[in-house]
Amino acid sequence: MKLFLTRLTLAVGLAAPVLFAHADDQVKRGEYLARAADCMACHTAPGGAPFAGGLPIVSPFGTIYGTNITPSKAQGIGLYSDEEFFAALTEGKRRDGAHLYPAMPYTSYHLMPREDSDAIHAYLKTIEPIERAAPETRLSFPFNVRLGLIGWNLLYGKALELEPAEGKSDAWKRGQYMVEVLGHCGECHTPRGLPGAMQLDKRLTGGILNGYLAPSLLATDLAARGWNEQDLATFLKHGMSAQGTMFNEMFPVFHNSTQGLSDPDLAAMATFLLGDKPPPARALVEVPVDKLSPSAQRGRQEYLNVCAGCHAAGGEGKPHIAVAMRGNTTLRLEDPRNLLRVIEDGIGEQKFSGFEHMQPMPGFAGKLSAQQLTDLLNYLRQGWGGQSAELAVSNVQKLQAQAPSVEHNAH
Amino acid sequence: MADRPLQLTLNGQSVGPVDIPDDLPMIDYLHEYKNLTGSRLGCGQGICHACVVIVDNPDGTSEEVRTCITGAHYFEGKKVRTIESHAKRDESGQVTELNPIQQRFVDEFAFQCSYCAPGFVNAATVLVEKLQRQPIVQSQLEQVIEDSLGHHICRCTGYVRYYNATRNVLNDLGLVKEG
Numbered sequence: 001m002k003l004f005l006t007r008l009t010l011a012v013g014l015a016a017p018v019l020f021a022h023a024d025d026q027v028k029r030g031e032y033l034a035r036a037a038d039c040m041a042c043h044t045a046p047g048g049a050p051f052a053g054g055l056p057i058v059s060p061f062g063t064i065y066g067t068n069i070t071p072s073k074a075q076g077i078g079l080y081s082d083e084e085f086f087a088a089l090t091e092g093k094r095r096d097g098a099h100l101y102p103a104m105p106y107t108s109y110h111l112m113p114r115e116d117s118d119a120i121h122a123y124l125k126t127i128e129p130i131e132r133a134a135p136e137t138r139l140s141f142p143f144n145v146r147l148g149l150i151g152w153n154l155l156y157g158k159a160l161e162l163e164p165a166e167g168k169s170d171a172w173k174r175g176q177y178m179v180e181v182l183g184h185c186g187e188c189h190t191p192r193g194l195p196g197a198m199q200l201d202k203r204l205t206g207g208i209l210n211g212y213l214a215p216s217l218l219a220t221d222l223a224a225r226g227w228n229e230q231d232l233a234t235f236l237k238h239g240m241s242a243q244g245t246m247f248n249e250m251f252p253v254f255h256n257s258t259q260g261l262s263d264p265d266l267a268a269m270a271t272f273l274l275g276d277k278p279p280p281a282r283a284l285v286e287v288p289v290d291k292l293s294p295s296a297q298r299g300r301q302e303y304l305n306v307c308a309g310c311h312a313a314g315g316e317g318k319p320h321i322a323v324a325m326r327g328n329t330t331l332r333l334e335d336p337r338n339l340l341r342v343i344e345d346g347i348g349e350q351k352f353s354g355f356e357h358m359q360p361m362p363g364f365a366g367k368l369s370a371q372q373l374t375d376l377l378n379y380l381r382q383g384w385g386g387q388s389a390e391l392a393v394s395n396v397q398k399l400q401a402q403a404p405s406v407e408h409n410a411h
Numbered sequence: 412m413a414d415r416p417l418q419l420t421l422n423g424q425s426v427g428p429v430d431i432p433d434d435l436p437m438i439d440y441l442h443e444y445k446n447l448t449g450s451r452l453g454c455g456q457g458i459c460h461a462c463v464v465i466v467d468n469p470d471g472t473s474e475e476v477r478t479c480i481t482g483a484h485y486f487e488g489k490k491v492r493t494i495e496s497h498a499k500r501d502e503s504g505q506v507t508e509l510n511p512i513q514q515r516f517v518d519e520f521a522f523q524c525s526y527c528a529p530g531f532v533n534a535a536t537v538l539v540e541k542l543q544r545q546p547i548v549q550s551q552l553e554q555v556i557e558d559s560l561g562h563h564i565c566r567c568t569g570y571v572r573y574y575n576a577t578r579n580v581l582n583d584l585g586l587v588k589e590g
Contacts, residue, residue: 301415301484304434309480310456313434321456359456 023122030123033116036182036265038257039124042066042103051127052076053134057103058210058404061196064103065135072129085121086114092153099149101137102156107198108184110158116182156197160186168276171264175272178265179217183257188214188249206335211404212248213337215329223279225332231281232270236261239352243329247347248338259353284327284386292382293390299379302372306364315384321359331385336377340399343373370396419486421445422496437478437486438462441493449494449529455479459564461530465492465537473540475533494529497536511580512536519576523567530563535577542581548590552578 034040043066045054053068070076077085080095087093092106100106162180165173179185190198191207198207206216215221222232226243235241239254246254258266289300304313310322317324325331330338346363368376374396381387416428417440431440441447441464453461457480467473467490476485497510509517512535522528538559547555556577565573581587 301433305482305485306480308434308482309436318456359458362457 026119026122027126028123030119030121032261033182034120034123035257035260036178037109037120038183038253039069039120040256041252043069044256049128049130049132051124052130052132054132056135059101059103059196062138064101064137068130068132068134069124070127070130071125072131075131075133076129077124078129080121082118082121086117089117089120092149092157099153101149102196105184105187107157107160108181108187111160111162111177111181156195159200160198161200169271171268171271172276174265175268175270178261178269179272183269185217189217208337209249211337211402212341213333213335214249215333215335215338217273219273219275220279222274224282225329226281226284226327227274227329228281229267229270229274229278232273233263233266236266236269237263237353238356239350240323240356240358242324242327244323245350245352245358247342247350251350254352282386284332284384286326286384287382289383293378295375295390296378296382299372299375299377300383302368302376303379306368307376310359310361320357322361323358325380326384328384331380332387333385334387334389336381336391336395337399337402339377339380340373340396341403343368343376344400344403370400415484417484417487419488420490421447422492431483433482433484435483437464437476437481437483440483441478447493447495450478451526451529452479453526453530453564459527459530460534460562461527461564463530463533465533466490467492471544473537475530475537492533494532497532510536511584512539512577515576515580515583516573519572519579521572521576522565522569527563527565527567527569531560531565531573534560534563535573535580538577539581539584539586542586543584546586546588548588550590552581552587556581 040050042055042057043051043053045052045066048054049070051069053066055066057064057066068076071078073079077088077095080088084095088095088100088104088106090106090110090112092100092102092104094100160180162176165176168176186198186204188207188209189204190200191202191205193199204217205221207214215225227235231241231243235243235246236254236258239246239251239259261269289297292300303311307325311317311325312322315325317326330342333339342361344363344365347358347361349360350358352358364373370393374391374393377391377396381389381391413433414430415433417431418425418427418429420426426445429444431444438450438452441450442452450464451461453459457477460475460477462477462479463475464478465473466476466486473492497513498506499508501507508514510532512532516522516528516532516535522531538555541559542555556574560570560573560577
């Protein structure tokens with residue numbers, strides 16, 4: 001008997017660390033997956049406790065608040081079983097049976113395997129429970145009727161299907177999971193139709209979000225804007241590359257998610273986005289000043305007046321102060337919207353990985369006339385963005401009219 | 412870079428047209444072409460605000476503009492005041508009377524090394540002019556001062572005295588009502 005007990009003790013003693021080690025691994029894996037899924041971005045208010053909810057997400061239907069997903073039993077998800085957590089993640093179903101608004105990207109997460117969901121849940125159980133109720137979402141009628149989401153979910157909840165992976169590299173397959181499912185990149189980079197659902201036939205071709213364009217991520221479009229695999233992975237890792245810096249809604253994505261992903265995963269994301277046989281990045285053709293249109297030539301003087309102090313007269317930028325304009329990906333976008341919005345809204349001071357940072361950029365809304373803005377856009381786009389199209393004042397005024405009236409958080 | 416003509420009103424005097432480089436920063440124009448060296452080049456990145464001048468807008472409002480990151484040609488046709496414009500002078504150019512902000516900053520030892528002082532004087536002057544058009548009440552005062560001066564950097568930690576002096580001068584000028 002004594003021998004048996006000794007053996008039992010020994011066995012348990014040996015097994016326990018293995019079990020704990022397994023649990024530790026699962027929590028660590030869950031922490032990484034939660035980072036890749038960027039749960040933090042919506043489930044944490046600015047300056048608030050991690051995952052305690054409260055971030056207002058402005059949608060065309062009203063403001064939706066990120067919920068508290070700490071293990072608080074009263075305010076968070078402390079009572080959720082793994083099964084219930086999986087249903088919330090992949091079907092948008094709350095523990096009480098109510099439907100989550102599809103600001104929660106279950107439309108992408110529905111392709112997440114159960115073991116990844118369990119790992120994220122295991123990790124979330126280890127964080128500090130915060131006894132704080134997130135503000136209640138109040139949408140206008142009829143969007144406040146959560147039952148209405150049953151029909152919506154039938155149509156769109158699981159509509160996303162991944163591109164077949166046959167014949168693709170392992171990196172491509174991993175990248176597809178990181179981009180399409182965990183990273184849920186398509187939720188912003190895909191245009192949305194009238195009922196707020198992603199237009200899946202236009203998947204990753206770009207979407208408008210609070211006045212800014214989440215640009216197309218199609219390989220040909222990325223290559224046309226000067227992206228190659230290495231630069232794309234660098235951009236995700238450091239928030240900046242030769243093509244510029246992340247700003248607006250993408251800045252918190254970098255901050256909370258992509259900068260903390262492994263190098264192989266970032267390379268895999270770039271491989272998926274550009275394909276196993278990436279199209280060559282289009283070389284930038286610079287146009288000499290005397291070959292520019294009259295509007296662009298006037299725009300050059302606007303640039304020297306209000307931009308060159310930081311971005312340099314030759315457009316090469318200044319380290320730690322302002323990004324280069326020459327070859328900047330935002331200038332190379334066919335759609336001038338983001339360039340206009342950045343010039344009008346400015347960008348707050350940004351901290352990147354390590355000690356890297358960029359100074360705040362002042363906004364010029366109300367300081368430059370529509371004509372001055374048009375000239376400036378033509379100079380930047382034609383001179384350093386490889387764009388041949390000439391913008392008219394009416395193009396700029398139309399875009400100005402579409403800008404959100406409430407001041408948006410321009411990172 | 413080519414030269415192009417610039418014409419503006421500088422401290423009440425019509426200037427130009429004068430040919431200057433198209434990419435010349437305003438701070439260099441003031442220092443090197445006009446010998447107006449009171450505006451200070453600090454960070455050169457638009458952060459410290461030691462270099463600000465005042466632009467008088469056609470609608471009667473006035474505003475600060477950073478001259479280290481703004482080209483001289485931005486000021487084409489505009490009315491610009493620098494720190495040199497505030498005090499009254501006699502015929503020989505000697506200062507006979509400071510403006511109320513300058514006097515108060517001196518009286519209350521608001522600055523130490525003074526490198527940031529021209530920027531603070533201009534910012535506080537813009538604030539005085541704004542409140543002359545639209546006075547505020549006491550409960551708004553602290554926030555208004557913070558909004559107006561908070562972006563100016565002082566490395567001698569003189570903020571408290573700058574703020575105190577500004578608070579006092581605004582009250583003395585009757586620009587802050589009860590409430």
